[in-house]
Amino acid sequence: MSFHPLMMYDERFHKSDRKVADEGPPFTFTPERRAQLDDIVSKYPSDQKRSAVLAALYLVQEQQGYLTANGMRHVAGILDMTPAEVEDVATYYVMFYKEPVGKCVLQVCRTLSCALLGAERVTEALSEKLGLKVGETDKSGMFTLMEFECLGACDRAPIVMVNNAQWHEKVKPEDVGKLIDDIKARGDKAYSGCHLVVEN
Amino acid sequence: MDPILTKYAREPNSFTLDFYTKHEGYEALRKALGMQPNALIDLVKASGLRGRGGAGFPTGLKWQFVLKDTPLPKYICCNADESEPGTFKDHLLMERNPHLLFEGCLIGCWAIGAKVAYIYIRGEFYHVQKVMEAELAKAYAQGLVGKNIMGTGFDCDIVIHRGAGAYEAGEETALIESLEGKRAQPRIKPPFPAVSGLYNCPTAVNNVETLCNLPAIITNGAEWFASLGPDKNGGPKLFCVSGHVKKPGVFETGMRTTLRELIYDYAGGPFDGRKIKAVIPGGSSVPILLDDQLDIPASFDDVAKAGSMLGSAGIIVMDDTTCMVWAAKNLLHFYKHESCGKCTPCREGGDWLYKILTRLENGEGEIRDIDLLVSVGNNIAGKTLCAFGDAAATPALTTVKHFRAEFEAHVREGRCTVPAAWRAAKAPVGAH
Numbered sequence: 001m002s003f004h005p006l007m008m009y010d011e012r013f014h015k016s017d018r019k020v021a022d023e024g025p026p027f028t029f030t031p032e033r034r035a036q037l038d039d040i041v042s043k044y045p046s047d048q049k050r051s052a053v054l055a056a057l058y059l060v061q062e063q064q065g066y067l068t069a070n071g072m073r074h075v076a077g078i079l080d081m082t083p084a085e086v087e088d089v090a091t092y093y094v095m096f097y098k099e100p101v102g103k104c105v106l107q108v109c110r111t112l113s114c115a116l117l118g119a120e121r122v123t124e125a126l127s128e129k130l131g132l133k134v135g136e137t138d139k140s141g142m143f144t145l146m147e148f149e150c151l152g153a154c155d156r157a158p159i160v161m162v163n164n165a166q167w168h169e170k171v172k173p174e175d176v177g178k179l180i181d182d183i184k185a186r187g188d189k190a191y192s193g194c195h196l197v198v199e200n
Numbered sequence: 201m202d203p204i205l206t207k208y209a210r211e212p213n214s215f216t217l218d219f220y221t222k223h224e225g226y227e228a229l230r231k232a233l234g235m236q237p238n239a240l241i242d243l244v245k246a247s248g249l250r251g252r253g254g255a256g257f258p259t260g261l262k263w264q265f266v267l268k269d270t271p272l273p274k275y276i277c278c279n280a281d282e283s284e285p286g287t288f289k290d291h292l293l294m295e296r297n298p299h300l301l302f303e304g305c306l307i308g309c310w311a312i313g314a315k316v317a318y319i320y321i322r323g324e325f326y327h328v329q330k331v332m333e334a335e336l337a338k339a340y341a342q343g344l345v346g347k348n349i350m351g352t353g354f355d356c357d358i359v360i361h362r363g364a365g366a367y368e369a370g371e372e373t374a375l376i377e378s379l380e381g382k383r384a385q386p387r388i389k390p391p392f393p394a395v396s397g398l399y400n401c402p403t404a405v406n407n408v409e410t411l412c413n414l415p416a417i418i419t420n421g422a423e424w425f426a427s428l429g430p431d432k433n434g435g436p437k438l439f440c441v442s443g444h445v446k447k448p449g450v451f452e453t454g455m456r457t458t459l460r461e462l463i464y465d466y467a468g469g470p471f472d473g474r475k476i477k478a479v480i481p482g483g484s485s486v487p488i489l490l491d492d493q494l495d496i497p498a499s500f501d502d503v504a505k506a507g508s509m510l511g512s513a514g515i516i517v518m519d520d521t522t523c524m525v526w527a528a529k530n531l532l533h534f535y536k537h538e539s540c541g542k543c544t545p546c547r548e549g550g551d552w553l554y555k556i557l558t559r560l561e562n563g564e565g566e567i568r569d570i571d572l573l574v575s576v577g578n579n580i581a582g583k584t585l586c587a588f589g590d591a592a593a594t595p596a597l598t599t600v601k602h603f604r605a606e607f608e609a610h611v612r613e614g615r616c617t618v619p620a621a622w623r624a625a626k627a628p629v630g631a632h
Contacts, residue, residue, distance in 0.1 A: 054361075092384065110533070150534065152325070154443070155450065156448075
């Protein structure tokens with residue numbers, strides 16, 4: 001439907017690959033997460049609640065794995081924003097998942113310093129081992145393979161980050177298989193590559 | 201030069217409050233709180249401290265511009281969104297010595313009259329943030345942050361704000377937008393943040409390393425600080441060396457040290473049997489330097505004279521196994537992915553540069569593509585609200601400038617002429 005006879009907006013003229021957010025089940029924060037969010041909101045001026053929107057979206061993601069329309073509406077209600085404003089923010093930042101992902105999201109840094117030391121081959125090896133292309137999740141819902149832009153640890157290149165938080169440093173393409181098997185066998189306990197954990 | 205900021209960085213538990221207070225931690229803050237804010241700003245101006253985030257703007261001057269006579273609250277925003285490819289110095293500082301940053305933030309707040317400092321840390325540094333939050337809680341408990349700091353009646357809070365993966369949030373006005381709960385997109389300047397920044401209040405946005413330098417200036421004085429480097433480039437500086445070197449890492453030294461010394465003496469030089477082909481001296485956004493341009497002091501002014509920028513001091517070394525078309529393509533993938541989309545030249549142009557470079561790298565390009573690359577690049581640089589546009593065009597423009605023959609060879613041979621073993625056989629399918 002168009003408002004002007006010369007400007008037609010049907011599918012022949014205008015195509016967008018924008019996906020409408022997944023509706024998802026009804027969403028409310030668990031009482032603990034709600035308390036956590038209220039604590040974060042209190043750190044900002046009382047008329048600037050929306051400063052906490054990134055933190056709120058992280059909490060939604062923590063609770064149900066990815067962001068749904070219902071989750072974003074819930075956040076909008078708490079922070080006095082419109083759902084469109086929340087979606088505007090959510091779709092901008094790469095660390096928010098807009099569709100379901102695996103339990104273990106492998107994020108390989110692909111930018112120059114890592115790439116110079118073989119990040120492309122790390123991605124290749126992961127892709128082969130898991131039988132996944134970049135951006136895909138395996139059928140069992142265990143692994144998602146992603147590429148990430150510079151993680152800021154170029155001296156320990158190449159880096160593979162897991163679930164937005166756990167880092168594996170100086171990853172070699174030939175060691176990738178072992179890492180995956182280790183994660184399959186031991187779950188969370190396999191994440192220990194961060195030098196801060198190692199050095200202290 | 202003996203390290204100052206990273207003096208204890210390699211010692212176990214150096215990040216704890218106990219360790220920090222045992223090594224004269226928070227003493228500079230005590231001294232600063234005994235000074236008049238104006239005197240403090242004058243001291244920082246006299247030291248010649250320049251912003252360590254990339255632009256090298258004098259910090260004292262930045263603070264002086266912050267509006268004084270206003271009923272509005274003032275803010276310090278610490279830029280810990282370290283995302284410039286090749287840069288990892290703030291990561292080390294925050295991870296190994298978070299109290300140095302807290303102390304710097306408090307000193308900054310006292311100088312400009314702010315009651316809150318927001319530390320905007322990038323979302324990927326979650327393991328660092330966890331450590332910082334635990335340490336910040338300890339500092340609150342000891343009365344070093346919060347109400348009535350050290351019994352002087354000065355109230356100041358520090359809030360750690362987690363970003364969510366946006367390179368553009370490192371631009372100061374985009375950082376402010378992101379802190380306000382919006383997309384990280386830059387604002388039109390003026391007004392500058394010093395007049396109207398966070399929540400439309402006067403704001404100073406400072407890099408982590410900049411704030412970490414403040415305690416040392418207050419303890420040892422402005423002359424001492426200035427004497428550590430060449431004229432107008434004083435103080436200790438953290439350099440990050442990565443890429444094709446034997447011992448990549450963060451190295452602290454004065455800005456009299458040359459780029460060659462940093463690469464060879466500090467970072468161990470290139471791998472055996474390989475030669476340096478190109479060096480990016482200040483994070484991926486700055487023009488490349490060739491091997492014969494490395495004998496210059498690594499200072500803001502000297503690197504600028506050589507036609508590049510010290511930027512964030514992220515030195516990326518590429519040796520003779522590197523295909524420069526591939527390197528430019530890799531960086532353009534970064535810039536097209538991270539463009540915030542506000543200004544058309546950058547949003548559209550970055551994508552086009554990437555497409556042209558991919559074509560050339562795959563051997564499907566034509567000779568006129570090389571001039572097209574330069575034309576598109578020149579139409580991005582200088583035509584956007586923030587410096588991102590220049591940064592995005594730079595990798596394409598400088599590689600063509602120095603390595604045009606390599607681009608032509610790709611067209612002639614119909615394939616990449618320098619395929620290295622450390623690269624994947626073909627680019628992964630489905631890459632976003």
